[in-house]
Amino acid sequence: MKRKQFDDFYFVKDGKIHTLDEVQDRYEKNNGDISYFQGRMRCPECKEAILSFTRKTSSRREYLSKEPSSSHLDNCSYKNDYASKKQIIEYVETMNDNQIQDKLKSALNMLMNRDTSTDININSQEQRDNPLIIKSSNVGNSIQRTIPRKSLSMWLDKEYEGKVFIFYGKVKLKVEPFKEFFRLLIYTKKRDKTWGYKTKVFRIRFKDKIDENKEYDIAILGYLDFSYGSTPEIKLVKYNSLLYR
Ligand SMILES: [Zn+2]
Known part of the structure; x- marks a missing residue:
């Protein structure tokens, strides 16, 4: 299995979340000197597993991955294998509209409000119900799988096509009418x-109903569709599997 990659990390030096871009x-x-970061980058979720940086080559982008000798804490969602599209869709089908919105809300809390050490306490009771972990069944047994996350500030590459992610980030929004339909356009802050x-x-x-000047936090459960060219659209897993605030 391909090693899990991280779009951002917990930086031990200042206790904040930083991005791969930095x-x-x-x-x-x-x-090529990244001694400022090296050894001090941890898993953005459990803050325990140590991450290291691999530079880009002509054939692939740079990435962050876990050092093989270090481990995630027990309840960290990065410990599980990723859920497949089929497993995520089956899971969502068991939920009603409110449950889907609640799930996105918890995920957004976890993914966006991470700069203080108090808000994510991986050992607390609350955190046992990790919003990115889902239960799935495998030949009658219940297994844990993790919904992969993708920061909207990162590249949305063709290699991710068709895989379900929870996309998240700080964005600006705009509504684009199209005949009797509407598209929600998403803008992110560039480097x-x-x-x-x-x-x-x-x-x-x-x-x-969008205020175009406002910055929103957004969470979208969906997958990338490249049918309309090289810039992908996100297709929702369910019509309401999107939340912004
Ligand atoms: Zn972790």
């Missing part, structure tokens, strides 16, 4: 701090 920036500006178009979600006949 490490890549430093790598480029300091001729030069300007906002750029990233992707869109087909909302059928639902018209979102």
